[in-house]
Amino acid sequence: MGGLNTAIDFFVFSFLSYLGVYYIIAQCVSYGYGVLNSYLLNKTWTFQHQGKTSKYEFFKFIVLNVFALIITSFLLTVFHYKFNISLPYSKILVTVVSVGLNYIGTRFWVFNP
Template identity: 40%
Template sequence: MTKRLATIFKFGIVGVANTAVDAAVFAILALVGMPILIAQGVSYSCGVANSYWLNGRWTFRDATRGGNDRAKLIRFLITNLIVLALSALILMTLHDVLGWSLVMSKILATLMGMVLNYMASRYWVFRIAT
């Protein structure tokens, strides 16, 4: 149980770093006038690259020793493509359809994506043996 809590804590720290990368890139791209779906895709991809590197080397390092790294990368990319699609849908729905502020829409889309991403990373991508 302690190991699981440590993993969740590490994932949270990495998530904050990923969110900071995502938000910073998104803000810059939105400021220069890039359409929000393109900005979302680019910024999310930057966060994903950071996530794979940090989670694979720190959060889930016990699970990443040995095994098929290519298969893990493919599972990671599939997970993040799904989360990207869902977060973009949430972002567009909240901002364009419901008229929420871009900042609030981005925050909610990010939070919902984080939950799904943890579950997939923990139980499918990096598969930690208990």
Template identity: 40%
Template sequence: MRNLNEVMKFGIIGVLNTAVDMLLFFTLWSVGVPYLWAQVLSYSAGTLNSFVWNRSWTFKASRRTNMEEITKFILLNAIALSMSTFLLSLLSGQPLFVSKTIATLSGLSVTFFGSRFWVFRQQRKGENQYDY
């Protein structure tokens, strides 16, 4: 039940992140920002939103935020950004909305499992923890 609850919350936050990403992406693109730069900026805004909400609501991390957690989250999302940017450029002959949607969906499972089992995993007894 806990895993299903996390998946549902992750999905809700994912919709919110996608809305932030898409809105900013198409706003930047419409004012002349090249689509790959718009992708990096909009994805970064969605990522910040994701960290705040998934940490506190989806995975309920109770410990203080620490540099290891932030570094892992940034690395995980850099991988997902690289995947989505590669797909966006690979699909550049398709309608932009289609390309952007495919690129956005490509990182969903990577970010969920990476967040759940690597970034926000529960601290095991006896593990070393450095809070910042």
């Protein structure tokens, strides 16, 4: 499922960047689409979490993803402007970080029984 989330994130980011949207806005929007997909699929498929969604569980999921968005936006800026890595390659690098953070946080904190 992570691959689908990543593909959605990367596709939306690339599309918005192509349209000339500022890269941080493109990052926030694309990440948001990936997060929505991630929550729905991870809850029901990956971690097979049964039952009604609690507000606390959803809150933890949002906190985790806002944290990951802040980290990835910062790293995107560092890679692109400090190290002069092209925006698409910078996005690939931060996606690796994001996938790791989100998997660990979702598995061991958000949907931990």
